[in-house]
Amino acid sequence: MGEMQAIRGTRDILPAEVGYWQFVESTAGQILGRALYQEIRTPMFENTSLFERGIGEATDVVGKEMYTFLDRGDRSLTLRPEGTAGVARAYIEHKLQAAGGIQRLWYKGPMFRYERPQAGRQRQFHQIGVEVLGSDDPRADVEAIALATEILKALGLENLKLDLNSVGNGEDRQSYRQALIDYLTPYRDSLDEDSRERLSKNPLRILDSKDEKTKEICRNAPSILDHLGEESRKHFDRVRSLLTDLGIVYRVNPCLVRGLDYYTRTAFEIISDDLGAQATVCGGGRYDGLIAQLGGAPTPAVGWAIGLERLILLLQQKRANPVLIPDFYLVSKGEKAEAIGVVLAKQLREQGFSVELDLSGSAFGKQFKRADRSGAIVCLILGDEEAEGGTVRLKWMQTQEQVSLSREELLNRQEMLRNQIDRHKS
Ligand code: ATP
Numbered sequence: 049m050g051e052m053q054a055i056r057g058t059r060d061i062l063p064a065e066v067g068y069w070q071f072v073e074s075t076a077g078q079i080l081g082r083a084l085y086q087e088i089r090t091p092m093f094e095n096t097s098l099f100e101r102g103i104g105e106a107t108d109v110v111g112k113e114m115y116t117f118l119d120r121g122d123r124s125l126t127l128r129p130e131g132t133a134g135v136a137r138a139y140i141e142h143k144l145q146a147a148g149g150i151q152r153l154w155y156k157g158p159m160f161r162y163e164r165p166q167a168g169r170q171r172q173f174h175q176i177g178v179e180v181l182g183s184d185d186p187r188a189d190v191e192a193i194a195l196a197t198e199i200l201k202a203l204g205l206e207n208l209k210l211d212l213n214s215v216g217n218g219e220d221r222q223s224y225r226q227a228l229i230d231y232l233t234p235y236r237d238s239l240d241e242d243s244r245e246r247l248s249k250n251p252l253r254i255l256d257s258k259d260e261k262t263k264e265i266c267r268n269a270p271s272i273l274d275h276l277g278e279e280s281r282k283h284f285d286r287v288r289s290l291l292t293d294l295g296i297v298y299r300v301n302p303c304l305v306r307g308l309d310y311y312t313r314t315a316f317e318i319i320s321d322d323l324g325a326q327a328t329v330c331g332g333g334r335y336d337g338l339i340a341q342l343g344g345a346p347t348p349a350v351g352w353a354i355g356l357e358r359l360i361l362l363l364q365q366k367r368a369n370p371v372l373i374p375d376f377y378l379v380s381k382g383e384k385a386e387a388i389g390v391v392l393a394k395q396l397r398e399q400g401f402s403v404e405l406d407l408s409g410s411a412f413g414k415q416f417k418r419a420d421r422s423g424a425i426v427c428l429i430l431g432d433e434e435a436e437g438g439t440v441r442l443k444w445m446q447t448q449e450q451v452s453l454s455r456e457e458l459l460n461r462q463e464m465l466r467n468q469i470d471r472h473k474s
Pocket residue numbers: 130161163168169170171172173174175306307326327328329330331332353354355356357358
């Protein structure tokens with residue numbers, strides 16, 4: 049691969065695509081804002097030990113996928129593979145719990161994992177995520193899940209499935225772990241290699257295997273749901289009934305275990321049938337043990353992360369790029385007219401209009417063609433005649449209707465023009 053190409057597993061988001069990203073980010077920001085979630089921005093790299101302690105060394109993310117390096121001071125640093133550990137670290141470091149009660153936070157940004165790149169799987173990818181810290185109320189789980197579904201719905205993505213499970217608390221999992229090992233051990237030789245290795249280290253993750261034969265074996269495995277203690281059971285039932293109250297359809301999937309170690313009780317994924325192998329758009333759950341594990345006061349928490357690349361692949365299948373249509377396209381010819389054009393474009397932008405200034409200096413005919421292609425609502429025309437007369441010509445592109453106005457009049461009609469242009473856009 050050439051030196052002047054983007055690194056394998058990374059890609060440029062070019063202007064032709066960026067409209068989708070802005071649409072997703074602004075929609076998510078609005079919906080989260082209405083629920084009073086506040087944005088938090090943490091650094092892109094952290095001490096390696098944060099992820100080792102937070103995510104767990106037996107996970108794929110920490111064991112195989114981290115971008116870890118020594119900096120010039122010989123510190124081991126890691127490009128963040130996910131957002132929760134950094135948010136948890138910031139929460140502890142800045143004593144955000146002292147700010148009173150529950151923290152509802154959200155973040156967005158690039159994450160880094162050394163994985164085999166394919167459609168919907170990259171080495172630098174992007175997530176939007178939320179974390180609700182300080183509540184173990186099932187309503188917190190349900191609020192978070194409902195926000196994820198609301199964002200996806202607002203983007204026009206239907207046909208997504210919500211899978212739900214409870215992975216219990218530490219005690220429940222201990223009992224389940226043993227039952228699972230007892231069940232799987234006789235099948236040891238038929239399991240895929242990764243799963244064989246996990247049998248003693250992290251047996252729950254075997255349920256998550258993508259290997260067909262292993263999946264088949266897991267079909268009759270004991271269910272974690274039969275190992276939930278009273279407390280976890282009540283929590284799970286409450287989450288389920290609240291989801292039903294909200295009209296959110298879900299499927300209980302006892303094989304759903306999240307890739308990261310810190311999850312407790314609620315675990316969920318939102319899955320699309322239109323994404324091939326990389327089907328999970330959003331994953332999340334409760335992680336009541338994480339903050340304490342990182343040295344903070346015991347703090348129950350729940351959160352999720354949406355993978356933006358996968359979301360945008362879906363959006364591209366479903367809808368045209370939300371392109372920016374200029375209110376005005378300004379064509380001008382001749383030194384004096386061109387100077388006036390520069391000033392007029394700035395004045396109109398200050399009034400809140402979007403204005404594309406044609407810089408080509410080519411003949412009017414060519415400039416008009418570009419005005420057409422831009423999709424602009426109004427073409428503004430400035431030639432020698434207009435420059436001398438203090439006027440400007442407006443051409444409404446849809447009706448081809450033309451009027452001549454003094455430039456002062458144009459600038460005095462801000463409100464009327466805004467309304468007219470918006471009518472044309474809708
Ligand atoms: P997968 O099973 O697909 O590897 P995961 O369990 O590792 O997913 P999480 O850590 O839960 O994923 O991250 C949440 C979401 O982030 C995923 O559901 C997915 O949409 C997205 N995501 C995770 N890894 C990648 C990646 N390498 N490239 C693109 N998106 C990713």
